[in-house]
Amino acid sequence: MCASNQDVVNRSDVVIIAVRPQDRHEALTGLRVDDGKIVVSLMGGVANDDLRRTLATAAPLVRAIPLPAIHERRSVTVTCPSHPVVDALFEPLGGVLPVADEAAFNVFSALTATLTSHYWYLATLTSWATGHGMAPEDADRYVRGLFQGVGRSLSDESRPLDRLAAAHETPNGLNHRIRTTWFDQANSDALRAALDALLADLR
Ligand SMILES: NC(=O)c1ccc[n+]([C@@H]2O[C@H](COP(=O)([O-])OP(=O)(O)OC[C@H]3O[C@@H](n4cnc5c(N)ncnc54)[C@H](OP(=O)(O)O)[C@@H]3O)[C@@H](O)[C@H]2O)c1
Known part of the structure; x- marks a missing residue:
């Protein structure tokens, strides 16, 4: 267990953000994320620009949609933008579907809502x-x-x-x-x- 969210970030090369969108300001405001880390956001409906303003970091930000079937390594996980480290993380969990931009990402997000x-x-x-x-x-x-x-x-x-x-x-x-x-x-x-x-x- 870590003492704080900052402690978690400090000990991580890849930071996965999976708080509910409405909790993001409470969870993330004031966190320092070095530019050398990689941030993966699973938050539904939060654009990367929005997250970058909250985190005030130049670190790569990647959105992803892991599906419930990821438990069985059967989730085709959409990522945006493509990042070799993040794509390699999801590839063995059912495959990865990197998309070019957030407009495409949102189309896949909408599909998950069905x-x-x-x-x-x-x-x-x-x-x-x-x-x-x-x-x-x-x-x-x-x-x-x-x-x-x-x-x-x-x-x-x-x-x-x-x-x-x-x-x-x-x-x-x-x-x-x-x-x-x-x-x-x-x-x-x-x-x-x-x-x-x-x-x-x-x-
Ligand atoms: N794109 C999609 O299709 C899709 C589908 C499903 C989910 N999602 C996204 O996945 C994310 C997780 O969803 P979920 O259903 O797993 O939600 P959840 O069960 O409510 O989990 C939210 C987590 O955030 C933690 N949290 C809340 N405030 C925090 C804070 N200030 N500091 C540290 N941790 C905090 C909670 O910790 P505690 O347990 O200690 O309260 C909990 O572990 C959400 O952002 C959701 O939008 C996306």
């Missing part, structure tokens, strides 16, 4: 089945099994996602019916609009 909606989609399917009298544990087990199969099929990178979808769909069949009646143009446009609004806030 994770819990995906879980809620699955929870909604389960609750729909429960509403039709299925035992909750049966509905839960079935929906998990259904989508674990989808998860596995995603490792087939030889086909683009729309082709993967087509491969699971019979024309005019049951999947086609739900996709075209529920995930219709209006639904798709609403999702794009929500992502656009988030992206505008991240800029």
Whole structure:
């Protein structure tokens, strides 16, 4: 254990900042970070210019988005700007995707904001089945099994996602019916609009 955040910085070559964005001033103001250190910021929605003003350092600042799957070394971690030391840190943890600028970084950030909606989609399917009298544990087990199969099929990178979808769909069949009646143009446009609004806030 270190006595202070300054003590942590002094003992580190690479400083990882993972406090919540709203805590950053309390955690970072007044810290001295030598120009020879490397700072990795995991804070969502905090631009590097903003962080540089807070830290008042010329050290390289790199933003990164490690995903929960980093626990299993399966996170493709977006970094910006690319830095050999930081990219080498994340490479063995599932791979690294360095992007050219923060505009690109924000697009990937917005994508990460869709994770819990995906879980809620699955929870909604389960609750729909429960509403039709299925035992909750049966509905839960079935929906998990259904989508674990989808998860596995995603490792087939030889086909683009729309082709993967087509491969699971019979024309005019049951999947086609739900996709075209529920995930219709209006639904798709609403999702794009929500992502656009988030992206505008991240800029
Ligand atoms: N880009 C993305 O998609 C994405 C996704 C998830 C998370 N994130 C980012 O990852 C970061 C961490 O998220 P989290 O969910 O892990 O948050 P969290 O669980 O709330 O952890 C925040 C940490 O900051 C520490 N902290 C707060 N104030 C501090 C201070 N003054 N000095 C030292 N440490 C302080 C807390 O310490 P205590 O436990 O001692 O209070 C805690 O360990 C956040 O910046 C979040 O925006 C980004």
